[in-house]
Amino acid sequence: MFKLFVKAASLGVIALWSFATQAAPVLEPVKVAEGLYALVGPLGQRDAANAGDNATFGAVVTPEGVILIDSGAGDAGAKRIDEALRTVTNQPVRWVINTGSQDHRWLGNAWFAARGARIIALQSTVKVEQAQAAQEMQSLAMQFGQGAETFRPLSSPAPLPGDQASLRLGGVEVELRHFGTGHFPGDAVVWLPAQRIAFAGDLVFVDRMLGVLDNGSRVDQWARSFQTFAATLKPDLIVPGHGRPCTLAQAQAQTGDYLDWLVREVKPAAENMDDLETTVNRLDAATPEAFRKLANADQLNRKNINRAFLEFQL
Numbered sequence: 001m002f003k004l005f006v007k008a009a010s011l012g013v014i015a016l017w018s019f020a021t022q023a024a025p026v027l028e029p030v031k032v033a034e035g036l037y038a039l040v041g042p043l044g045q046r047d048a049a050n051a052g053d054n055a056t057f058g059a060v061v062t063p064e065g066v067i068l069i070d071s072g073a074g075d076a077g078a079k080r081i082d083e084a085l086r087t088v089t090n091q092p093v094r095w096v097i098n099t100g101s102q103d104h105r106w107l108g109n110a111w112f113a114a115r116g117a118r119i120i121a122l123q124s125t126v127k128v129e130q131a132q133a134a135q136e137m138q139s140l141a142m143q144f145g146q147g148a149e150t151f152r153p154l155s156s157p158a159p160l161p162g163d164q165a166s167l168r169l170g171g172v173e174v175e176l177r178h179f180g181t182g183h184f185p186g187d188a189v190v191w192l193p194a195q196r197i198a199f200a201g202d203l204v205f206v207d208r209m210l211g212v213l214d215n216g217s218r219v220d221q222w223a224r225s226f227q228t229f230a231a232t233l234k235p236d237l238i239v240p241g242h243g244r245p246c247t248l249a250q251a252q253a254q255t256g257d258y259l260d261w262l263v264r265e266v267k268p269a270a271e272n273m274d275d276l277e278t279t280v281n282r283l284d285a286a287t288p289e290a291f292r293k294l295a296n297a298d299q300l301n302r303k304n305i306n307r308a309f310l311e312f313q314l
């Protein structure tokens with residue numbers, strides 16, 4: 001009797017748990033054109049529930065399989081991406097393209113490779129993946145309370161040289177373009193010339209404020225790379241690295257203009273050797289409403305001003 005009760009109770013827990021996970025899927029598939037999807041993740045921080053997939057991914061469904069743009073933060077993140085894909089297609093993932101080296105762009109590669117996918121990336125991206133792998137796995141392991149060895153870093157075994165590559169995958173023409181350092185050095189963009197759609201990876205953040213990191217990138221370089229990307233491709237639609245699919249105008253307003261604002265306001269203060277804390281307080285108070293209303297602005301804006309100041313001091 002007791003045993004039965006325990007069994008029923010645990011079944012109840014499982015039913016509740018699966019109801020909860022069904023009610024709040026981590027990634028929302030958004031169709032942007034025929035066969036093209038954004039998989040939109042949460043705008044907040046990494047946690048065990050989102051498995052580090054607090055980002056936006058892309059998918060191109062071809063008759064020969066899916067081209068996946070970025071693979072999630074480890075096996076758990078890769079599984080969440082695959083679950084989201086299963087709601088829109090039966091095609092397996094045949095190709096994974098990495099647009100960047102941040103954890104959620106590539107630490108799910110091994111999971112998809114084990115299921116037959118070919119991993120594709122530019123040499124400049126792979127170089128940064130490999131330099132960052134240990135630190136990224138350590139930091140995810142700490143956040144999720146699991147061993148760092150449970151992550152399996154796998155970079156493209158045959159990275160593509162140069163700043164640009166043209167590929168034909170499943171009959172679809174796909175370009176991989178590097179416009180300079182973005183959120184990370186080595187960030188790249190997947191460009192579909194026929195559809196004029198860019199999967200911009202971490203070069204573009206919308207709906208939420210971008211984060212300036214101490215990772216070898218610089219705010220002024222990112223600002224320039226964004227300008228080059230926008231002027232060169234002039235995409236009709238962008239699937240950003242964070243946030244929902246957007247126009248170039250929205251990407252300009254929420255990524256390009258914010259980076260330009262940081263450069264314009266912080267650089268003279270740093271070069272003038274103004275006091276750091278005074279500068280952060282002054283510019284935080286003077287931040288335009290258009291940037292302040294972005295998600296995460298309260299956690300990131302002061303840090304971004306601070307980080308940019310230190311970069312301009314170098």
Ligand SMILES: [Zn+2]
Pocket residue numbers: 055102104202241242
């Ligand atoms: Zn990211």
